[in-house]
Amino acid sequence: MTENDRREIRELFDQLLRAWTDNDATAYGACFTEDSDYVSYDGTRAAGRAPMQDAHDRLFRGVLAGSALVGEVESIRAVTPDVAIVHGTGSVLMPWRSRLPRRRLSRQTLVVVRTADGWRCTALHNGRVRPVRIPPPGSAPARLSQAMGRGARRLGLGRTGATA
Numbered sequence: 001m002t003e004n005d006r007r008e009i010r011e012l013f014d015q016l017l018r019a020w021t022d023n024d025a026t027a028y029g030a031c032f033t034e035d036s037d038y039v040s041y042d043g044t045r046a047a048g049r050a051p052m053q054d055a056h057d058r059l060f061r062g063v064l065a066g067s068a069l070v071g072e073v074e075s076i077r078a079v080t081p082d083v084a085i086v087h088g089t090g091s092v093l094m095p096w097r098s099r100l101p102r103r104r105l106s107r108q109t110l111v112v113v114r115t116a117d118g119w120r121c122t123a124l125h126n127g128r129v130r131p132v133r134i135p136p137p138g139s140a141p142a143r144l145s146q147a148m149g150r151g152a153r154r155l156g157l158g159r160t161g162a163t164a
Contacts, residue, residue, distance in 0.1 A: 001078035005119070009112055012119045013073050013088055020069035020092075023060035029053030032121045033113065039125040041106055066095035071108075082114040090126070105129040 012031060019027035029049050032038070038052040039045050046052035060067075071090030078084050091106045093099075111123040135141040152158040 001076075001081060001084065005078075005081075005084075005114075006076055008119050009076055009084060009086060010073050012112060012121065013071075013086065013110075016121070017069045017071060017090065020056075020060075020067070023065060023067070025053050025057035025060055028056050032124075033115065036121060037123045041126045041128050064092065064094075068093045068095075070100060071106075074107075084112050084119075086110040086112055089129075103128075103130075 016028065016031050019025075019031065029052065032049045032052065034049050036049050036052065037045065037047055044055075046055055069090055070093050071088055074087045074089065076084050076086050086109070088108050088110070089105065090108050091100050091104045093104075105128070106126055107129050108127075109123075109125045110121050112119050113122045149158070
């Protein structure tokens with residue numbers, strides 16, 4: 001991947017931010033491939049550019065009217081010369097706020113591909129940044145969880161080896 005590719009991918013990310021901030025669903029959709037996949041922070045999935053663009057049009061004319069998308073690229077990793085994984089932040093700043101509340105911080109994973117029209121996003125997954133502290137194995141929460149698991153197995157409850 002060349003430095004020019006990295007620059008163009010950063011420009012694509014900036015276009016996403018600008019299109020959102022302009023509340024322009026058409027410009028936002030133009031950053032994506034026709035067959036793109038979009039997973040929102042709440043787990044909602046839009047398969048294809050059209051449904052994602054339609055949802056954003058309704059959002060920009062409704063509950064997200066006047067909002068801005070703020071963020072930055074954190075990393076770009078080339079998978080092949082024509083495919084890259086991009087991690088970035090991108091959080092919605094509502095029009096009545098001057099700074100982003102901590103609970104609104106989100107991180108995106110984007111798969112971008114080189115197309116005849118330049119780099120485009122073919123997949124985006126958005127998730128809130130809410131790190132959970134992992135309790136050490138010998139801690140009270142870990143011991144309680146292990147005891148509950150042993151009790152459930154003795155009673156024949158819970159997971160029996162079958163997958164969902």
